[in-house]
Amino acid sequence: MLPRFRVALAAVALAWTVANAGDASAETRRAWLGIGMEAPREGGVRVNKVIPGSPAQKGGLRDGDRLVRIDTAKVSSPDDVQRVVGSHTTSDVVNVTVVRDGAETTLRVTLAPRPSxxxxxxxxxxxxxxxxxxxxxxxxxxxxxxxxxxxxxxxxxxxxxxxxxxxxxxxxxxxxxxxxxxxxxxxxxxxxxxxxxxxxxxxxxxxxxxxxxxxxxxxxxxxxxxxxxxxxxxxxxxxxxxxxxxxxxxxxxxxxxxxxxxxxxxxxx
Structure with a gap:
């Protein structure tokens, strides 16, 4: 059996190929936060990567933050984050609530168009x-x-x-x-x-x-x-x-x- 990473990579590569066979400009019009995510056991969504120059970095998010809400919407999976962010338009300002060092912190983040x-x-x-x-x-x-x-x-x-x-x-x-x-x-x-x-x-x-x-x-x-x-x-x-x-x-x-x-x-x- 292939290692889990290789299976995931094959699936993502196929999705990337299919997506790029269509209208790439549609993708760049989507609102973007600019983080890598995983779902921790304690709930919410763990930020495991903040892309330099992204809205997330400019808004103050850090690696290790546990994201629990965007505006009033609770998030418990990366899909939740993508859905909530995707419901916004570029240049919208959202309140992102994270747990950092055991305490909740709310950051204001201005979304941007998704880069290629x-x-x-x-x-x-x-x-x-x-x-x-x-x-x-x-x-x-x-x-x-x-x-x-x-x-x-x-x-x-x-x-x-x-x-x-x-x-x-x-x-x-x-x-x-x-x-x-x-x-x-x-x-x-x-x-x-x-x-x-x-x-x-x-x-x-x-x-x-x-x-x-x-x-x-x-x-x-x-x-x-x-x-x-x-x-x-x-x-x-x-x-x-x-x-x-x-x-x-x-x-x-x-x-x-x-x-x-x-x-x-x-x-x-």
Whole structure:
């Protein structure tokens, strides 16, 4: 049986693909709070992530807050929060009541339009150090940790053997590694699939770049992976410079140009 994370990731990836096949502009018109959530045993909704620059951050929400009400509506699940926030329009001001340090605190939050999936990832990661890898095992041509690649430009591709779009992306990644590897580029593919499964698939599909496995999904969670493929482009200093979710052939030239720009930057001190 697949680990729970992989099952959830497959479901979210499918939902992302279906949603993006329709009108993406409709999604961006929805009101947005900008938090990651889980349902704790003590009731309410635990905030496990506040996206930088989001309405939640600007309104004062913090990781670990337990959200119990939005205006007068009690919330007991992430679905409740999404439903209540979704009933508002962008620029509405809502009163968000949280339990923090054992006491209730009410914060006024001005909702904003929901950014695209890529823009949300950019808000969270771009301009910040790439998360460290945890529990990663190399399959071929890759180190166990990101620190070993300091001074090189890294294209980190999160993929899976069951991901059709990942197969379309692989030839481009192989071409980048062949073209720019000697200039300081390391393309690394990371998957939660098993080591043997990943190795056989990579060889069969001619993936000519480094492959690692993250069977515990700890590194996937650190990078907030919820759809595949997701591409992180990391500069020589270890700072994330771009994040792209999904595959779109029309974006390849732009990403290629970014890679060349980063390769031309001075080496990391």
């Amino acid at each position: 999936a890529d823009d949300q990832k950019r808000m969270e990661f771009v301009g910040k150090p790439a998360p460290v890898w945890s529990g990663v095992e190399p399959v071929k041509g890759a180190p166990k940790d990101l620190g070993a690649l300091r001074g090189r430009v890294v294209v980190l591709d999160f993929w899976a053997t069951w991901c059709g779009a990942c197969r379309y992306m692989a030839p481009t990644l192989s071409a980048w590694q062949a073209r720019y590897g000697a200039q300081g580029l390391s393309v690394i593919g990371m998957t939660t699939d098993g080591r043997d499964e990943a190795a056989v698939f990579a060889e069969r599909t001619n993936m000519r770049f480094g492959i690692t496995v993250d069977e515990s999904a700890a590194t996937h969670r650190a990078y907030g992976i919820s759809a595949l493929p997701t591409l992180f482009i990391i500069d020589k200093r270890g700072v994330v410079r771009e994040v792209v979710t999904g595959y779109d052939a029309s974006h390849e030239a732009q990403l290629d140009a970014l890679v060349r720009t980063l390769l031309a930057e001075p080496a990391a001190p």
